Amino acid sequence: MRRVSKIAVACSVTAALAFTATACGDSSTEDTGSDKDQMKIGMAYDVGGRGDNSFNDSAARGLDKAKAEFDAETKELTAKSGETPADRETRLQSLAEGGFNPVIAVGFAYKGAVDKIAPKYPDVSFGLVDSVAEAKNVANIVFTEEQGSYLAGVAAALKSKDGQIGFIGGVDLPLIKKFAAGFQQGVVDTNPKAKVQIQYLSTGSDLSGFGSPDKGKAAAKGMLDKGVDVIFAAAGGSGAGSIEAVAGKPGAWSIGVDSDQAKDPALSKYAATILTSVVKNVDAGVYDLSKSVKDGKPLTGTQAYSLAKDGVSLTTTGDHLKDVQAKIDEAKQQIVDGTIKVKTTL
Structure with a gap:
């Protein structure tokens, strides 16, 4: 079974796109250089990010699989301890504004940010791991x-x-x-x-x-x-x-x-x-959502990964x-x- 400095709050979305996320207090891993038709997958990790040996790494495996299979461009941003809700909102909005689809939020702490940002981008598919949002363009990836x-x-x-x-x-x-x-x-x-x-x-x-x-x-x-x-x-x-x-x-x-x-x-x-x-096969949820977007049939609503389904x-x-x-x-x-x-x- 997780936050960025207050400086991030002051960074507008425009600035977040014009400069690197690191300049706004966010850690970022980005694979750029795609053409406009290339799939772009955005990942917002919880605290610890890729390399936490646990929850985030499971999500990262799903991203890596999707990236390889769909020749996708990816961007990864990571939360910091002690950040504000506005920081999470800014992170998701910057990915949506950057043309990433889907945008996947890893961890229940993103629920408020997804509730606020997803309705503003109805043409973008959002994924929320470990919680449930109500917007129609969100796939809620939950586990037993x-x-x-x-x-x-x-x-x-x-x-x-x-x-x-x-x-x-x-x-x-x-x-x-x-x-x-x-x-x-x-x-x-x-x-x-x-x-x-x-x-x-x-x-x-x-x-x-x-x-x-x-x-x-x-x-x-x-x-x-x-x-x-x-x-x-x-x-x-x-x-x-x-x-x-x-x-x-x-x-x-x-x-x-x-x-x-x-x-x-x-x-x-x-x-x-x-x-x-x-x-907890978070990688399966991340991959499944990415594939559904690639196939033009984005998953929405609650996607439950149970013991019976090897979730x-x-x-x-x-x-x-x-x-x-x-x-x-x-x-x-x-x-x-x-x-x-x-x-x-x-």
């Missing part, structure tokens, strides 16, 4: 995070030595609580005697919990010191800190999120202790789940057929 997290809970309960399990959430928001709820339910359904310690790194409108590996590491170390031996961190870039802390504790397991974190170059040295990752899943890198895979598969089938109803709130 709680279902993938339930399966992670099953795995954690079966792998934990004494049922002391931890969950670290980036921010105490409804989206992250879906991860926590599903995970806790999966743990307790599998081992009623197990206990899940839940901790959030920041609260409310403070979204720093998604981009602070030091906070993730400290929270994980605190849990490990109390006897927890499996920790699932749904905390964006902060999760890297948790994974590092777990790797330093013999016999402990970490569970990654959004991407297969055992395969990430920056985290691969910890792969031996990454039990699995709860993958969420558990990774098997390292074969750490081999001894418990049958029970995980059984739980998956029960969720798909409706026997198990997974909670979305604690």
Whole structure:
């Protein structure tokens, strides 16, 4: 399962187009030089952007696939911690004004900006990941995070030595609580005697919990010191800190999120202790929307990526789940057929 300096607010859209986004406090990756008929895809990342080893990187994989397949020009802008709603609006508007279509906003924090900007550009298709906007030209890309997290809970309960399990959430928001709820339910359904310690790194409108590996590491170390031996961190870039802390504790397991974190170059040295990752296939949503625009039939409304549709899943890198895979598969089938109803709130 994330902001730019106040200088960006003062940058008009015209200025944003005339100068680089970096000059207005935004980080930007741009592939230019296209002809006027070339597809142009704009991506507005959440905090951490490409290279966060998690949520944004999953979106980036979808963008890369679309770029290669459709020979598209792309532009990538990234939010900064502490930015204002106006900063997000400016970012989306600059992409729309620049002729990018679709314009994809990665993260629930963009909902207000999409609500305001999308209606002004009815001929542009917008994508919103992890939230729902009402404009007719928006595809809302959402996931059943709680279902993938339930399966992670099953795995954690079966792998934990004494049922002391931890969950670290980036921010105490409804989206992250879906991860926590599903995970806790999966743990307790599998081992009623197990206990899940839940901790959030920041609260409310403070979204720093998604981009602070030091906070993730400290929270994980605190849990490990109390006897927890499996920790699932749904905390964006902060999760890297948790994974590092777990790797330093013999016999402990970490569970990654959004991407297969055992395969990430920056985290691969910890792969031996990454039990699995709860993958949210944001890349599929990004690619599907891009393809629909390319085909002239833009997706709109809510596009739900569920466990049944492989929208969420558990990774098997390292074969750490081999001894418990049958029970995980059984739980998956029960969720798909409706026997198990997974909670979305604690």
